[in-house]
Amino acid sequence: MFRGLSQKVYDLTGINVYLCHQCGICSGSCPLVKSMDIPPNMVVRMVQMDMNEVLNSKTIWICASCFNCTVRCPRNIDPARIINALRIIKQREGVYAVDLRKIEKLEELPQIALIAASRKLTG
Amino acid sequence: MGEHVKNVKMVKIYIMGKEYEVPEGLTIMKAMEYAGYRFIRGIGCRGGFCGACSTIYRMKNDYRLYTGLACQTTVQDGMYLVQIPFTPAEKPKYNVDELKPTGTTILSIFPEIARCVACNACTKACPQNLQVMDAIQAIKRGDLAKAAELCFDCISCGLCTIRCPAEIIHYHAFQLVRRLYGKYIAKKAKHLEERVKEILQGKYDEELEKLAKMTIDEWKKLYEERDIEK
Amino acid sequence: MYFPGCALKSTAEDYEKTAIAVAEKLGVELLELERWNCCGVVFNVAADAVMHHIAAVRDLIRAQEMGRKLNDNRLVTICSMCYSTLKRVNQIVKDDPEKLRNINEFMDEEEDYEGNIEVIHLLQVFKDLVGYDKIKEKVSRRMEKIKAAPFYGCALLRPKEVSIDDPEDPKIMEELIEALGAEAVKFPYEIKCCSSYNVIYDRKITEETAAEIQRAAERWGANIIVTTCPLCHYNLNTSKRKNGIPTIYFTELMAYAFGLEETLSPETLKIFNKILEEI
Ligand code: SF4
Ligand code: SF4
Ligand code: SF4
């Protein structure tokens, strides 16, 4: 059943993306959807369609892993983890979303922001 | 083999994959010289202080990758070894006088410290047996006194740095920690302050002048006759 | 035993100070782990992400070592993100013996983690071990002018498996606020996300999110936001709005209610004084 991207996501997370019935609840629950270029349900759809373009979206870096969508998804398929898996695919290719040496106001940020960002946004 | 090695037990070592028989008890550095290598780089003090002679090795039937200083570690039978060059890194520019002694200061110069995954590879690699991971962790949480204490004996060999999956540049970060600690946190040594004052007041000018005019042989003599602190 | 985490040792010092002080007042002794490392802050979801669990498991091993001496297996966390990371990793290695073996083998310099540590959050200590009645007794100040909106954020509530309360309708902080004699203002964004590390990816997203949350809390009548997370604390206070209501830690609110002003920073005291003046 799985081919390209959907297979990769399955390998990383054990999630079967084809369970999604595109209800859109994830996107409706997402606190950051307005800053995203592709809403979460669309991301899931694109994985279903094995569309590698989704790997270039900003969404995969903006998602804060807040798990709002996860708690509410009626099909229990955990969109947050799917998005995180896409991010991990990029990270493992060596793509970093931020340059740690160029962060604004780094001295005043709490460490946890920096540590979280380096784990989520760098490889 | 020459006369002088008769009666000496020989051990087998592999330098960059090539087998050599060398006398037991030599340091790796001497063993390599015995085997015909001439050091141009990767050598300095020969005394375990400069950190230039980083070496990694494995033993037979052991998956562990060991590290050591070539000038300090003795060869053992079945050692597979290679000297590794210094782990390169740009020297960051900062002015200690303008920095605040906090963890975030160090993180803003070396943000990659935030990437530490606590794998402990650095600690295992350190030939000085320092708790390298704990020192990095202390920086992460802003405990500079602890960090400085833990990395006091770092000789900047770079072995931890080459093993680190988070690509942290330990030896530069540690240097900064010690500088900040020394400047802002550590208690000032009174005798040092007094001596500096004396120097500034010109108390030693005359003696220095005299030294400057001496010949090398006179220096040598002076050095040999000096009082050695016990 | 408690695990402080990096933030509490630096940018969120006030949080640690007040947490220890109020716990002590309630007869709970928080003993810092003798040795610990950063837990990693965020949980890596990939099935093969063993490397990213190591930090947290190493902390659990430290807790195991110390717990043996103290005869206690509870590890209290204060920062929400530490809670979530330690709790999730703990759960994963308990449920997956293969993974645990893998991790134990990787850390050949440490003793094996046996999976017996229980990770809890300080709020749970106050609710379940101390009880709100006891908290009420310790309140020494009239608090009714303080209208505090609890902001839970993500890490304490989601995903469900690690939630300290109902993930859609949490009450734990509300109840605490009321026990302190202040007014708890439940507002619709209490479980929203503060945008987390987006503050590094794109600061604008965080500023906007913070402003939204503040505005909502104000509309529902709050004059202060109470949080458990140093990152929410930072992010919510970045909102660029003039006179936006401030965000403080729940332990600061408790310290104030208990009359432990000496543990509060001058800035936090100013916040309280301002609220009382205005009304
Ligand atoms: S909430 Fe779940 S089922 Fe609905 S669109 Fe999102 S991922 Fe698909
Ligand atoms: S986890 Fe990501 S996609 Fe899901 S609701 Fe939160 S920010 Fe949106
Ligand atoms: S801390 Fe790193 S650079 Fe310093 S001595 Fe140890 S291994 Fe070498």
Ligand code: SF4
């Ligand atoms: S090797 Fe690097 S990532 Fe591993 S513990 Fe040391 S500093 Fe951290």
Ligand code: FES
């Ligand atoms: S040569 Fe200086 S430490 Fe070995």
